[in-house]
Amino acid sequence: SEKEIKPRYPDSLDEYYAFLELLGNPQEGLRGFHIAGTKGKGSTAYILSEILKSQGYRVGLFLSPHIFDIRERIQINGEWIGEADFARHMEKIKPYVRARGWRSVFEILTTMAFLHFKEKEVDFCVFEVGLGGRLDATNVIRVEDGIITSISLDHTHVLGDTVEEIAREKCGIIKEGMRIISQPQRRSVERIIRKMVREKKAGVYFLGEEIPFEVVRASLNGTEFYFADRKYTVSLIGRHQALNVGVALASADMAGVVEDEEKIEEALKNLSFPGRFQILKDDPLIIADGAHNVDSARRLKETVEEVLGENVSLIYGSLRRKDVRGILGVLKDIAKEIYFVPVNSPRSHTPEHLKEEAVLLGISGEVCETLERALSFASRNPPVLITGSLYLCAEAVKLFSAPPVPGRP
Template sequence: MALSYSDALDYLYSLINYEVQRPERYAPEVVSLERPRALLAALGNPQERYPCLHLTGTKGKGSVSAMCASVLSAAGLRVGLYSSPHLQDFRERIRLNDALIAPELLASLVERVQPYVARLAGLTWFEVVTAIAFMAFAEVSVDVAVIEVGLGGRLDATNILRAPLTTTVTSLSYDHTHLLGNTLPQIAFEKAGIFKRGVPAISAPQPLEALAVLERIAAERNAPLIVVGRDVPFEVGQGDEFGQTFRLMEGAWRGEYWTPLLGAHQALNGAVALATLEQAHKAGLPISRQAIHSGLAQVNWAGRLEVVRRAPYLLLDSAHNAASAERLRDSLQSLFLNSTERRLILIFGAFSDKDVSGMFRALLPLADQLILMQPISPRAFSTDQLAELALQAGYTGTLHSCPSAQEALARAEQLAAPSDVICATGSLSVVGELRSVLGLKPGRAAYLDERAVQLRQNRLV
């Protein structure tokens, strides 16, 4: 009897899962490439049957990956996208031309991989899921796959890729410091671990000490390093509550572009995506200017300053470190809190390995009401712990403890006037749980169904 989808998920979640319980050390004897390399070799190395773009970074790697995949799809290619974590549905991790992997295909791949997993001791959940993603893309004969690193880069299971078309490092900041290091050079070293000999490496603008590490490792591997801002000049354009423009200043693709992803930081992500795609184009992928305009305009990436309701505004953002909270603060101030009549009601939940104090420093000065929730995870801070951290950060406003997503949303809606802004953030789990409470479709951003966004898309597609 064929394995069912639910049985397949039960099997996967029975494996060692470092997304639920982080490893104590990020070292080869704990997090190893040997296990996934052996598994994929036994499976016939499906990841070598198609070209790949490989991306890492602290912030923006998901958005850049989604932009790249969307443009490649608009170019008429059959595109696989592997990303993590998911917001609501496991199948969001493995997409084929933006469609979530079919439950039947996933179940059949899990069934095929089980005997090999049984023969290789110590394989983790992410290592097996990565192998399944590579198998899925080979199964449907993708033309290209966009592969996002899970954690770090050097020892990540995705780093068994031997010769991707490009490697990309998005913006670096402090996250997972107990594993990747507590300095930017240490974090950059781990991220630059995906650089391959002779393969173009693209980087977002970085702090000088991080950039120096990227430059050194790129030089050691004879990998041409293209730094956005330095080698690919761009300008942040106009942004509003429906999208963001940016302009490439030089090259064959110079000109203005628009994406429905909100905030000035998405202009940077867009420039990094186009710098990556330019190198992929030079390597032989057919990408036209029209595909770029169309793909950026149609990019589907939920939970990134996602407007899911208006009057009052309800925003969902996956910021989960200090740097991303600062970007969220800037976007809230410029796009939504630009009227004295608007109050901010902040829903916040976070995991215990995150810099909550740094996030609170950025966001609490804007908040008129603070609603604390506890994501469903053993790694989550309790609402009592978050309340203590908020008080330590100097918060003097009204504080509400509403552990479940349903309670937190109901309290926010009770408090909000039509002119107010409700923003939920602090963790991807917070965003995913609220999307489920709201009945939003997994893997589909709410803005894709807004008329104002559709009108702008139609002018560019």
Template sequence: MATAIHSYRQALAYIQGYPAYTPGQTGNWSLERLQGLLARLGSPEKKFLSLLIAGTKGKGSTAAISESILRSAHYQTGLYTSPYLHSFRESIRLDGEPIAEAEFLNVLRELRSYFETTAGLTAFELTTALALFTFAHLGVDIAVLEVGLGGRLDATNVVAPTVAVITPISYDHIQVLGQTLTAIATEKAGIVRDGALVISAPQVDEARRVIEQVCLERQAKLILVDRDWQWQPGRSVLDGQTFTICEQIYHLPLLGNHQITNAVTALAALAGLKERAGVEITNQAITHGLASVTWPGRLELLQRRPYVILDSAMNGDSAEKLAGALVHYFGQRPVTFIFGASHDHAVVDMLRVLLPLSERMMMTASTHRRAEQPENLVAMADELGYTADSASSPSLALDQVLATATADTIICVAGSLFLVAEIREAWLRRNGLKLPPLDPKDLY
């Protein structure tokens, strides 16, 4: 007899009992298993409009901005993103709020027998099915779905989206997606269906050519944001930034010029929803949705004097965007970095970008199973000609850099969302602030 699931913690343990996707572990991958499961559940993925967002960086921000505007337009929204920052429930949001523990438990219990009669199911497939069923069951109007990894074979690609979105593509997960941008872009463009409407953020030429070719082959309409939309960046300070489209000025609290690009990509996607499904969004809703969006851990300013900034940069391209933002906001002032990364990410590429900006580099490791060990990170810095310190935990790293900081010190945490989460939690504890719900960081 199966063990009963009585609590939220037991539910998390149940999910952890399913395998995570690991290259070489899953054999010949396909979506057929999840498609079959969803068919048995009544095809919940067909019961709402959807945006499906693939890409390397900016997926989550673009998803969060899109959802915030849709919610401001009074649509009932679902938002599915990964990985989460503090709590698994953040992955499945309903009208902007993490799914309630009671609702999560109820849905998991209802679907458990279906999960257990689906051979080979992974944890991410399970949570994707759970999210789609929840959105359908609770009657959301529009779901915004972030692709987990790649696109073509990602669990979210069981959804035929109303609009497909591809954010900037760069090198990441090369062991899974391929060694070239062409190979990676081909996987990301796997979300494009025949006759689809596709929104592409600005891309490097190699990735753009792949997207254009896939859309041509599938007779999909392609909107290139940097070709078909015009915008002008405005004032940009640590309190937020503005940009202008068609003489309308919008305020965005998210920092970094790349977030304006994400916002324009989101606006293009929402225009696509109007074109394909008649979704009406007023300028008032756009203004409010942009001004009220939150997406913690992405160029997030935690405090001033000393400055503490969190960013989830996790490859060379995103490290360059972070470096550009630091120079924009602080000029040529040197930065103290707290750095940690997953061993399967482009660690050396990030260090090449960030080390020249640093006056001190503190290496550490999150508790996630994929975290690179601090001593290995120190060795990588040494090979690049730089000296780095190390700390055995993120909280200790934060304590050590704050102990020697002055009011003018700039502390930047980067390299991994898992590291950002643990530093954020340590900072909240240190300042006596309320902690969000906390879950293990490695459910899948």
């Protein structure tokens, strides 16, 4: 897997810059947006690309991780990179990997995105940071606009043990003269962002402070909010999704690319992003959400309480290096029963381990060897919520719908 192949986090981007130089610096000349944060950056990147697309632009989108197919990480106007283009770019990159020695899977995919977007002459590209910001492979791009989504604890073994340390790494995307849009942050994080913006002679605008913003309500039909005194409805469910839309709208507006507000409103009503409070079945109600840290678990709990108004049968699976105890400590308050399942990954916790962690919190639950078996039990007592990992959500989506058409997410 990608995580097993990548043995270390780089000390600098110098080696990667040298590698890109051999390929003619494909990252140069790309116009677009760079998005960092702990939670919501994937949703925000997708939303921003849809906003730009609604205005008639040709938009390259780079996301991670993938859910169904590695090619979905590199998209243009919603279409995945084709198999032939993927193979051709890989053949071009391969000799340079051999010449320079080891390169991570993420760096190779990032390079492929640069090559593909440049070749296809996109108007804008939207890059989601893979991990951190300062030393992430995507941070070699030079764009005018950046977004920082909610910052909280995650990947502490790499990025630091405190939210403030993590914020400094995320703020590594801030470069001289950039326009930065940020979601609301805890005060200590906001201070760090404002300080780094001043140092880089950049500009920063916070949702709810410099940018007027207010969430009205979330329901199973979507989420309503006011942005700069205009009311919007987005099909994505949850107040946190309104925040993601808010920063995407603000960034597009600041970049001067918004021409037709009505087309944006129409696009926002038709968004669909897998594994984000996604309704898989109406009767019985089955929902999948990729919450995998404590902060996202809190947001998920708030969404369940507001949108459903009742407790759920919880199906939970997790990868290693996640704060299982912290997450279960939050989700137990909305669970009427819990089923522990494996995730389809070599890095999965066993259901038995998850149950042991739960017992330490005084939580009881059942071990199931497969997601299907857990669903057979949980479906008798709906609503059902599948959570803990985007990879688990991917398994769930495949159970309830046909695999996506190649080329479209």
